Amino acid sequence: MILLSEVKVYAHRGASGYALENTWNAFIKACEFGVGIELDVQITNDGVVVVYHDDNLRRLTGVNAGIETLAYEEIKELRIGRKWMRNFEHHQMPLAYEVFQWAKKKKIPLNVELKESFAKNSKGPQILAAMLEGMEDIHLSSFNSKLLHDMKKLMPSMEMAWIIKKNEQLSRINEMDWVDSIHLHKRLLAKLFWKDILELDKKVRLYGILGSESLIDQLGPQTVGIITNYPDRVKRKIASTPIG
Numbered sequence: 315m316i317l318l319s320e321v322k323v324y325a326h327r328g329a330s331g332y333a334l335e336n337t338w339n340a341f342i343k344a345c346e347f348g349v350g351i352e353l354d355v356q357i358t359n360d361g362v363v364v365v366y367h368d369d370n371l372r373r374l375t376g377v378n379a380g381i382e383t384l385a386y387e388e389i390k391e392l393r394i395g396r397k398w399m400r401n402f403e404h405h406q407m408p409l410a411y412e413v414f415q416w417a418k419k420k421k422i423p424l425n426v427e428l429k430e431s432f433a434k435n436s437k438g439p440q441i442l443a444a445m446l447e448g449m450e451d452i453h454l455s456s457f458n459s460k461l462l463h464d465m466k467k468l469m470p471s472m473e474m475a476w477i478i479k480k481n482e483q484l485s486r487i488n489e490m491d492w493v494d495s496i497h498l499h500k501r502l503l504a505k506l507f508w509k510d511i512l513e514l515d516k517k518v519r520l521y522g523i524l525g526s527e528s529l530i531d532q533l534g535p536q537t538v539g540i541i542t543n544y545p546d547r548v549k550r551k552i553a554s555t556p557i558g
Contacts, residue, residue: 321533323548324350324425324541326521327367331543334395336365337405341413349545350423350451352521355410356431357438362386363410363445366394369430373397382431411445418449425519425541427477428456428465443468455497459490466492475519481506487514497521497541500529508534523548531555 328340328351336353344351354367359382371377371384375392395403417424426446432438443465446452453473456462462474475495478484481502487493495517498506503520511518511534519539523530525547530540542548 321537321552322350322423322539323545323552324352324423324519324539325545326352326541326543327354329543329545334403334405336367336408337394338408339405341408341416344545345420345422347545347549349549350425350539351417352425352427352455352541353410353413354427354429355442356381356429357435357441358382358384358386358389358431359435360385360387361435361437361441363438363442364389365408365410365413367429380431382434410442414445414449421451423451424449424453425475425539426452426454428454428458428461430458432456432461433458439464439468446472453495459493463490463492473517475517478502481510484510484514487516495519495538500527503529511536525551527551 325344325347327335328337329343329347330340333339333343341351353365355363356366357363366381369380371379371381374394377392389407392407393403394405394407453475454462454465455475455477457477459476462476465472466474473494474492475497476487476493477497497519499522500520501522516536517538518534518536519541520537521541523540523542525542525544530551540548
């Protein structure tokens with residue numbers, strides 16, 4: 315069994331259970347909780363890296379356009395918010411570089427998820443690699459294994475985490491020597507067996523955790539992180555779980 319006190323907690327899109335996802339409010343709240351931060355990065359068609367989850371801007375801005383099709387000047391003034399609250403909120407899309415430097419100063423661990431706009435920009439990996447140079451306690455994740463492969467070539471010492479959706483993807487990991495760790499939703503644990511993951515000898519982080527699950531005290535020995543919208547709840551659960 316693992317030592318729960320050594321499992322790192324990451325606030326999903328910042329502390330998104332308490333503040334709008336991927337905004338400064340969510341990141342500052344995560345900092346107050348004393349946890350790491352998981353955030354999503356996209357790249358505009360003129361090579362500016364921003365923090366935003368969706369490939370399309372519509373859900374949080376009302377603009378129906380792929381983020382990779384627009385220049386930064388076209389999106390920087392967009393107001394970010396839930397559909398009925400955009401006129402009352404004053405969130406703007408954070409620049410990734412500013413978030414990285416803030417996290418570096420605060421010594422906040424980061425899980426940076428690369429979204430699909432990077433797969434559509436030939437210079438995207440190089441731009442991101444340059445921005446991350448000198449950063450510590452950071453790893454990259456993506457559903458797109460080729461993106462991780464490209465980033466590994468540029469940053470050989472950086473940890474690359476593949477986010478898997480289906481249990482059959484496990485069998486492919488042995489062919490991917492650039493994949494260092496696995497991220498998976500908690501619901502896959504009902505379908506996956508820990509012995510299959512143990513055989514891979516890869517680090518594991520779970521997401522979709524709310525903080526009340528009994529599985530937290532039944533984690534496999536390769537679990538190094540939990541990604542959650544409610545980092546305070548998960549921290550309390552870990553603190554109250556007996557060791558042994």
